[in-house]
Structures are given as structure tokens and as C-alpha cells.
Amino acid sequence: QEILQEIGLTLSETEVGRSDIIASYNGTDIVAEIKGVSKSAAEKHAAQLEKWVAQFIEENEYAPKPILIVNGYCDTPLAERVEDVFPNQMLKYCEARGHVLVTTTQLLCLYIEIKKNPNCTEERITELLSCVGKYQRYLNYDNYIKLVQNEENEDNE
Numbered sequence: 001q002e003i004l005q006e007i008g009l010t011l012s013e014t015e016v017g018r019s020d021i022i023a024s025y026n027g028t029d030i031v032a033e034i035k036g037v038s039k040s041a042a043e044k045h046a047a048q049l050e051k052w053v054a055q056f057i058e059e060n061e062y063a064p065k066p067i068l069i070v071n072g073y074c075d076t077p078l079a080e081r082v083e084d085v086f087p088n089q090m091l092k093y094c095e096a097r098g099h100v101l102v103t104t105t106q107l108l109c110l111y112i113e114i115k116k117n118p119n120c121t122e123e124r125i126t127e128l129l130s131c132v133g134k135y136q137r138y139l140n141y142d143n144y145i146k147l148v149q150n151e152e153n154e155d156n157e
Helices: 002-006 042-060 088-096 104-116 118-130
Strands: 009-011 020-027 028-036 065-071 100-103
Touching: 002 009, 009 042, 028 042, 042 065, 042 088, 065 104, 100 104, 100 118, 104 118
Parallel strands: 028 065, 065 100
Antiparallel strands: 009 020, 020 028
């Protein structure tokens, strides 16, 4: 939530046990579901997002932009995550409903880029919100995140 606020989204209060995030950006309302899972995302996560979208529509009489934010394979070190977080079997369902599918790593890279270059904020957020299906930017995080390996000193110095 903090990262979304820092990149320029305005967050609204949500009911406990309901949608994770309700936000807006330049007149676009957003409903987001955030999942941390030890494997890939699943259709049930997208279905949960759809439940919050339906609730939003019922209360506001128009549709928000749905975003599914997933920290997939969260028990696996980042450098060892090689599986796709959004498997093909869920894509048709999500694309038909206009979902943006974005990983937490991609969101972190977006945040880092905007912090380094605030002039790109509007372009990057507009790109994210216009996406349908898997977000294609920041698939390679190497330019944004450096993995540091800790080496233990055998002499305990």
C-alpha cells in the first residue's frame, strides 16, 4: 500500500475482510487484490479480485480497473524463482475481465524507476493501468535490484 501511495495512487479506506486496495489515479478507480503464495497465482485469486470488482460496481455503478498483485514463490529466494507466476490457464479468465497481472518484484522495479526518474511517473502508471493480462515491463529486475550474497566469516571475526 505504501509503495502504491508513493508512486502517486490515492488510497481509500477498505472494509476489513474485503478488497485489499481501493485506489485512484487521475480519475481511474482501482481495485487490487494482493497475494503472497508459495507457488504460482491461481484462478481462485483472480476470482477473489472479481468479487471485489463486483462489490465496487454494486456500490458505485461503474467498473474499476482490477489489479492482481502477486508475490509468487515467496518461499523461494528471488534469484531461484524461474517458474511463471501467472500460469497460462488463468490468462484467458483474467484477460476477459481486464485484469492487470503484476508481481511484487515488478511493482518494486516500477517504484525504483519512478523514484530515480519522477518525470516518467505519468507514463509508467498509465502504462500499468492500461495493461490487460500480464504486465510486460520489468520482467528482468537486474537493472533495478541487486542481489547481495552474504558470506559468513569462518574465523568468526
